[in-house]
Amino acid sequence: MNEKSKPKYTVPQNVWWMVKIAWKTRKRVLVFCVLTAALEILYNLSQLYIAPEILRRVEEHAGMETLLGTILFFTAALFVTLGLKDYIVQNTMFPRVDVRSVIIGMIGYKCNTTSFPNTLDADFIKLRDKAHTACDNNREATELIWQTITLLLQNAGGLVIYLTILSHLDLTLMAAVVVTCVVGFLIARCSDNWMFAHREAEEVYYAKKKYIRGRSESVEMAKDIRIFGLQQWLSELLDNVHDVYLDFRLKAERVRLLSDITEAVMTAARNGIAYVYLIHMALAEGLSVSEFLLYFTAVTGFTEWVMGILQQAEKLHKQSLDISCVREFLEYPEPFRFEGGKPIPAADGYELKLEHVSFRYPGAEEDTIRGLNLTVHPGEKLAVVGLNGAGKSTLIRLLCGLFDPTEGRVLLNGADIREFNRREYYDLFSAVFQEFSILDVTVAENIAQTSTQIDHDKVRDCVEKAGLTKTIAELPDGLDTHVGREVYLDGVLFSGGQTQRLMLARALYKDAPILLLDEPTAALDPIAENDIYLKYNSMTAGKTSVFISHRLASTRFCDRIIFIADGRVAEEGTHESLLAMGGAYAKLFEVQSRYYQEGKEF
């Protein structure tokens, strides 16, 4: 999307943003940056001077005490700086993780609360993925930036000190050294850019390898692999994806090699220049061995500071781009109203009305819902039936405000729902969708959707109504057992049917005035399904409810059935009136019930 367009924030703005978060979260992050840089410079200086200073004492044949004293001094300096440096490095990770966690928390909040259509928006998804990548692990921008800042401080400090040490050497020498650095850096950057440009290609190779391996090792696939003898095919695919990756990797190798070899040549050139210059000086001006050694080491060290600044500035620039993505994601515009808005009117019953509603998915060529008019009356039990793809689930999402219509309006007791605070509007609905989110928290928390203030009696009551009491009783910790194995290894894995019941219990616990059920019994066996149908009346007592099913039989206990085809209400009425009409509904029912009629032949 905005790979080519300018990032919204500059490097200083992003650094400042990170510093502010660190200041609020853990000030230590910043202190450690400065401290590490300072210790690194001190350690470097001890290393620079140790050999020349000791050599000078030997050269001058100074007294034994002076010689030993010098050795002791520098050894102690190295000992202390090295030890402290390592000690601090051991401590840097934790506060940095805190800062990154805060940012991940911000991204997570945005993901989980953003307007639903955003979650289907390609631009949003791309930014979201970039934002997540920037926080993925401690080698990514939101944590690595501290290391980059440390190194920049350290290299800048080092550079200034070395410039004073080398100040009475010829400027042309320094210029030549800088040139070799810049050439090496530029070639390395070309190679990095190549790698960066091909990063997506590389990710694709990884994804392919991961996919084939994952499938080969998956339990779900295991039966099919054995019955259909897919081992041979999978082995070929496995070899194949790795061969293709090796080809790519060899190409990448050539690019990396180019930069390595340039670096080697530039280093040799730099050393050559330094030797020639310093030996000339030694022969002409009688430079001592220790001075020669000091200058030679300092020239080499100087190049490292220059290189370091170039490299770290480049890194900071890249990290800033990533951080800019994070910020753009966090500031992504919200089409829904989440702040302010009219209060939801208190009422005994709610009427939902769709007025000439059309809806088209972003990027789709046709409308999924076309000019649909529908009123769901307070307290009504409405059934929605239709073939796969007729738009039933989309209709439900429009009703509960997960989508806004492309044309037309959705009205709650006569008011456009866009005028309300959307989060408060969601409070009106208890829903069981086909796709769901059961969290790896306890059973009770999943039902109550909170970890504090759980009404345990109400939970037990809902569990009973959803027919889960026996299942829960058999769990080791009952309602406090964790669901799923992704977080708690002793969690319970529910079957499809049990999961559906759990979702039902959750919907009952929420006890909202409007109940939406999208095929809530698909995973249940006939007896269990029937059991739910029988309870449906008591569950929906006093509520407005919308029930979707492609099993027509299940809709008969509803007050009204609408049959959806091509995004419109094709037929509506009661089961009996629809059958009498002899239209599409009747035909569909005939097909399904054929097998249940006694005495018919096939």
Next chain:
Amino acid sequence: MKEKKNTESASQESFLHGNTSKASLAPCLHGNTISRALAVHLRAGKLLAGISPRFFTVMTLYAVVDALAPYAAVFFSAQILKELALLRRADVLWRWVTACVACTGAFAVLKSFLYQREETLFDDLYGRKEILFAKKMFSMDYADMDKQETHDLREQIRESENWSSWGMMRVPQVYEYGLKSITGIAGGIALTVSLFTSPVPASAGWLTALNSPLFIFLLAALMVVVSLLAGVCNVKSISYWSSASEDATFGNRLFGFFGFIGLKKDRGTDIRIYNQQNLVSAYWGKNRSFSGDGVMAKLAMGPMGIYSGLGTCISVLITGSIYVFTCLKAWAGAFDVGSITQYVGAATAMTESIFNLTALLGILKTNAGYLDTTFRFLDIPNAMYQGSLTTEKRSDRQYDVEFRNVSFKYPGSELWALKDVSIRFRVGRRLAIVGENGSGKTTFIKLLCRLYDPQEGQILLNGIDIRKYNYRDYMNIFSVVFQDFQLLSQPLGSNVAGSASYDEEKVRRALTDAGFGDRLETMPDGLNTQLYKDFTENGVEISGGEAQKIAIARALYKDAPFIILDEPTAALDPIAEAEIYGKFDEIAGDKTAIYISHRLSSCKFCDEIAVFDEGRIVQRGTHEELVADEAGKYHELWSAQAQYYTE
């Protein structure tokens, strides 16, 4: 140790960890532990060398060149300094400078070539060694595959690698490390021999004591002792990590689940309607294992950090001692100041090699444990492959299969999933299996297809226990469409045939028979159309119903004598369902067909129905017979559904 090189390994599992893979070391290793550790490394090494022999060749060359390069630099710069210290002959100086620049430059270039090739081959091997695990997974007995234990073991191997790269890929690093250290020590000795052989002249008085060979041992002993001490400190420091590893992996799981939950598309609706952000942030906040006020952070401030710092800076003691010894000798006139740099440089490089070598012993021992885990997985026996009888190819499809008093429990379960089941399949007939969830229907199929062997009773093929047949041969007589059938994100045709190459005509016919014919016409690349977008972006997404038809086509393509459909219409709407039902008889042809369904309407097709309840077959007969028995299970199931359709 070399940094973890492969970007691929930086999976989501390891988001929070630093590179904590510092060398650990146990100073007092018993001889037999070392030899055992070496043996298991050798085994793993051979396995890896079998995958990529080139890698080991390149790595050997690289290790030697890399270990010797620093000594070249030390040697040549020392020669220049020596000349400067004494005679300062211009021509000699220029000769040494040329040699120095040329030689170190050549080393650097050669090293680049070897390093890059080694990296490439390492990345390649890193991926390819996974094939070993993948192949093990799809060739082991299904019973093992289905065990949580197996997956835990596999996960443990994977986590060790992601967490701190322990396991298989440490083996090449151990090899490289060992080789570098030994070469490095040899190079160091070569450049320091003259340090000991150049005598202090007699005129230096008491300093001639420095000529004693005792100093060789003193310095060597100092290097070893200090390197061991550093090792002890590092082990101490690292041990705090492993003590927290359980807490850490839990923290990581919490982090991975609650931190990234918004990425999961299916969760989007519930998250909003039920405002799950509240719960998510409550749990997210519980993740303190790496926090700045967590236990690990406190340890890092205290003993963990101190031990680590000490382990690092203690090596300076060696540097200091070498300076003292060398400078005193030079001061006393044994050699010039230029030589000091050679000796100090060489000894410092050698010290590093010794440190690495002692650290290697610790790594070797620790990694042996991880390799044991790896081999525990790779050595899981394949028990089902022991039968040897071949099933003869019969054109008349007279495969007579019988269950005789079969009982079965899942491993680790107390309950019988099947109890005392006896049934004989009539060749060429249709059998329906019905029952509530959990009544044993799918388990029955799993036993029939020998995904499991029963604990009691026998399953016979043409009168012989199926365990006596060759496993692959036996599998060949079954085509199954499981409820949770799986297709690969690969070309449509390959999915039907289960192989990369296939008989196009036959595949088309199977797809048409399965009711996919019309859809096939609209597939952009016909049979070559990639299914799903997991493998390539050009893939075509198909609906659940379409996938089911492809799975049925796959079963037809195999053309096995038994065709088994496990709830084949669950994902279909009424019209599609009716289509499959109508065709079922035709599809099955002269095959023996077994049909499992929740929707009892399907049973009316079948010649016989077996009703399962709590692991037993409680009723058998035709639909008419069974529905007539009003006290029976079948009647109960039937009425539950039919009441909505019969007026």
